[in-house]
Amino acid sequence: MAAADSSKQADRLAKRIGAFARRHGGSAEGQIAYVGQMGFRLSLVAGDGTWGDLMAPSEETARTAAERAGITLKESFDGEMAEHMRTGPYEWSRMAGIQVGGPANR
Template sequence: MADAETQQVETEASGWADRWAERRVARTAGRIDAFAKAHGGAEAQVAYLGERGARIVLVGEDGAWGDLVARSHETARKAVEKSGITVHDDFDGEFAAKVTTGRYEWSRMAGLQIGGPGNT
């Protein structure tokens, strides 16, 4: 059975961990808010990256897109919820069609196949 001192240390450690997690969520939500403000609003999709965490793909109302990586799927979900933007389960259909791509993106996607820059 743990003594009172051990219980206090465990409580303090979990308290710090909770505060750091909250700070990560707030910082990520702030970055989402900044993107949304710069692009007339935004929508998101959260995808697992395995042990690396989760990727938040953002699509602005103007068609611009960007992404963020969070340490965990939970952090990513909480940050998107805190920012108040729409979250999609998948990156397909109408959501994917909102992305505006230019000449640069097309040449990077095709790479050497059409004489664009290499993907190295």
């Protein structure tokens, strides 16, 4: 990927990260994980506990986007980060459903 394309993609991701943080408490923290040919997942947990993720084609693009958005990156999705997550009935039914006959995992 050309440097200019990578920079533009990082800018677009940074805008999405910033908008997510502003909508959910004004801050967020993230963690980057390699997910194979799909690229890198940037998992986010906002100040109010809302969580989500974005995909980036490279670790460098994900790190640059996080830096431009002003969020803290963690080395791992540890217990402290997970403790801040807020889950609802949908997430619990999906997580349980995968193993105990809940909604189909589509």
